[in-house]
Amino acid sequence: MARRDGYLKLGAFYHEGGHHVAAWRHEQSDIGEGVESLVSFAKKAEAAKFDAVFLADGVSVRLKYPEAASHKAHSGVRQFEPITLLSALATVTDRIGLVATASTSFSDPYNLARQFASLDHLSHGRAGWNLVTSGDLESAYNFGHDKPIDHASRYERAEEFADVVLGLWDSWDDDAFLRDRQSGQYFDPAKLHPLAHKGRHFSVKGPLNIPRSPQGHPVVVQAGSSEPGKELAARTAELIFTAQQTLEEAVAFYADVKGRLAKYGRLPEDLKILPGVNAVIGATEAEAKEKFEELQSLIDTRVGLALVSEHLGGVDLRGYSPDDPVPVLEETNGSKSRQVLVSELARRENLTIRQLYLRIAGARGHWQLVGTPEQIADQLEERFINYGADGFNVMPPLLPGSLDDFIALVLPELRRRNLFRTEYEGRTLRENLGLRRPPNRFAQATAAE
């Protein structure tokens, strides 16, 4: 195959029991075991030199279909909130990045800026913030709203939210805190930069009451695939976690987003693109398929229907039979990126509702691979060298087994091809991802610079 310099970047995306929607029913899945399961997951991923642990989030229980909700592990209930969880992992790991999802729709930039800066301090420079917006009704109901926030409004808020957070993270120069015992000067007031932000959604004077963090600021991660999502990412993100089914889609998305960077004065290498990948791995192709079918057989029909509904933006499919073709839908207010991807998949392959839920149950809209370590490495390599990805967010279908398989079987194959590191390049998440440490926007240039 053709050459491309550098290694793949790999995220280790946790979900209780595994990412397959029926994983929790598998007798080998690790469920409800407390923080010890997470500590084990993070330590394994670190020993294998993954770039980061990745955690999703949401601010509601998805109860639209109560029967389905009570029969799945993916209804939005989590034992741990991601920021607190990653803080707990910070003191029991040394090198792996810690990326938590947090929504801009129902939180406050001052509080969020502080918590992620704190996580960056706690972890000595390993924090990342996956910025998302929340468009579902049930989340809105938990925060004083009586209807969901429409797509345009929540992206407008997200744009301003990101600006405020990034501004607050530059409240202090890196060397603002002198702590000079002799003179009694604790900080240098000339190195303090209040923000004085006044915008449509937020008015925030600053400064943040936390020193600038080891990475300059935590790595900014985003997932949006809509137009405003891609534009926000091009302007502010340093890592994109995305969902792409085919090589063509992946290459087109990659070129699209990277092509938007120049107008913001950014270089293509300032943003890394990591599609999700869900890999069921077997010593033979037959074994892999058998493993996959075992998980598929555990899917409850109610859960399958609800899953399709959710991935199509909340449309009600209860009047349909699972053997009906997937209906063509009007645009809704939910997550655009998932709707587009899942509708595309159904249309392209002319799927019934059941066929669609069987297709998305494993990877839930992400890229599903089932095969031998060599087959999987081939696929990952193809996407990488063709500039469809800078790496992947690995979503093990069954935990802990599928992570163990990926580490034991796929990583050695990637290393044999010189596609993945054997040791961390740096101490911080930024250094391992190959992202520069941002200068403080407010810092005075000095003669030495």
Add this chain to the structure above:
Amino acid sequence: MARRDGYLKLGAFYHEGGHHVAAWRHEQSDIGEGVESLVSFAKKAEAAKFDAVFLADGVSVRLKYPEAASHKAHSGVRQFEPITLLSALATVTDRIGLVATASTSFSDPYNLARQFASLDHLSHGRAGWNLVTSGDLESAYNFGHDKPIDHASRYERAEEFADVVLGLWDSWDDDAFLRDRQSGQYFDPAKLHPLAHKGRHFSVKGPLNIPRSPQGHPVVVQAGSSEPGKELAARTAELIFTAQQTLEEAVAFYADVKGRLAKYGRLPEDLKILPGVNAVIGATEAEAKEKFEELQSLIDTRVGLALVSEHLGGVDLRGYSPDDPVPVLEETNGSKSRQVLVSELARRENLTIRQLYLRIAGARGHWQLVGTPEQIADQLEERFINYGADGFNVMPPLLPGSLDDFIALVLPELRRRNLFRTEYEGRTLRENLGLRRPPNRFAQATAAE
């Protein structure tokens, strides 16, 4: 002395370098050393069987007097945000409680309920939430306000905030999550309780997307000494962290608050009262005084004036000489409890501004002790047996030295008097504090109960 059953409850209250306002200038203080200092503090306190680590918080940098702000370590800048910090400590400790301060004025009950519940899960039942309100202008400016929130409004919000958080913590019965692989039922919908709260400040449907936590809910801690503060504590708090200078004040406050519990159907033992204590310990009285004077001599005059101003609710003292008597002041919008205590102290002893700042610099409004281990134990015992306290929040003036002294010198003396434990009584913070595990308010009584 007279007898009183049970042990003192002891909190270990951290501040970078120590609680004395000039501690950071002392050559033996540990400053700017990262999370390792905190890990060491928590592990020492746990080995010594303290009930909990306690962290204060604020959401602004106190810049009203910029010259003073830049010369002190108590201007509101902290390397870590408390919830993330205690989460980090949860995985490197086993038994000690973890109490973080978080304001109800500028955060959201759904987010806060989740994070503290998560901390309770992470720590296997060791979380506590110190509920405070924020009345300062600089905090208001960071959250879209153009003036401080007045005292009555912020207590009204705090009352409703507490109700929402407590309600969300009961979203699920303890046994709601079945995770029954055979039937495919993940949770029992009959054991799910949406909150459907609609009030003046908040509208929150619920349920919380996190299972009920190990302690039923985190221990609720409060600090308010104003009328609405005491009433809120009597209704909802399980632990009070308070500031009392004299035995008479302490006994009166204790009787006052405990006397308010009955009308809320609560027993005196449902609420523990822990005044802060700042102890400078020496082998002899002369050595203790020398240690104290060494810290006092490090106080910058600008810092002293700003400290008095801040403790009097933000009044401007820049027109005064440090040798003027403390002026009699009109009531302001700041923290009532501190204003009352500090004004009382100045009036009682007819202090000048300098004398007042020297008096409050060590303990910052809390009880200051300087003496031998026996003298300090005598004072603590006197307050305990006379029902002025159920224990104390220990605020070491210099860290790590003053905590080391307290553990090495005062705790053995307290144990000799059978006033403090030699081993933890339970696994959770609640068990060690002697607080019952609250039943879920929504759970159906069953025949077995």
